[in-house]
Amino acid sequence: MTVPFHIRAMYATDFQRGFREVLGALSSVTLSDEAAMLVFRKRLRSRVLTFVAIADDRVVGTASLLIETKFIHNGGCVGHIEDVAVLPDLQGHGVGHALVQHLIEECRKARCYKVILDCDPTIIHWYETLGFRPWCQAMRLDLELSPPAPQSQP
């Protein structure tokens, strides 16, 4: 069965099209509407590109991209893929592949010399079907955060 869908940049109104439920395939999203909107604006300002797959006017998948310009590699760009998720009911219909291919194409247009991402070992094979290969080793340090100071402006 094929599901007709298209991919576009995320709109603020996508919160009403089930965006948070889709991200739930990755991790729980507990943000209120208002908090989600603040995060949406902050991501736009920091140039995190969020894409969605839309089927029947509902969000069925999402993936994000950050393009980093480096001092090394002669000022070349690297694409960082983050938060790829597809609505569980629609997994296995090519939405995830199409989203990642869309991001790779964005990276090509931005003249990135490579595209990288971190993933769970269980997803390695899936990314290999998209042309990725295991490379390096991800590292992580968890930080304890104190509550943020009240701000007058978001």
Ligand SMILES: CC(C)(COP(=O)(O)OP(=O)(O)OC[C@H]1O[C@@H](n2cnc3c(N)ncnc32)[C@H](O)[C@@H]1OP(=O)(O)O)[C@@H](O)C(=O)NCCC(=O)NCCS
């Ligand atoms: C991983 C994920 C994004 C794939 O999206 P999708 O739309 O289901 O993938 P596609 O339909 O494009 O690809 C389906 C193919 O990948 C395979 N596949 C799906 N998940 C897989 C996995 N974890 N490992 C290996 N293959 C997998 C399917 O069997 C299918 O193969 P087939 O075409 O031979 O039948 C989706 O399953 C998902 O949202 N998972 C939960 C969140 C997650 O783990 N995200 C990745 C973060 S790095």
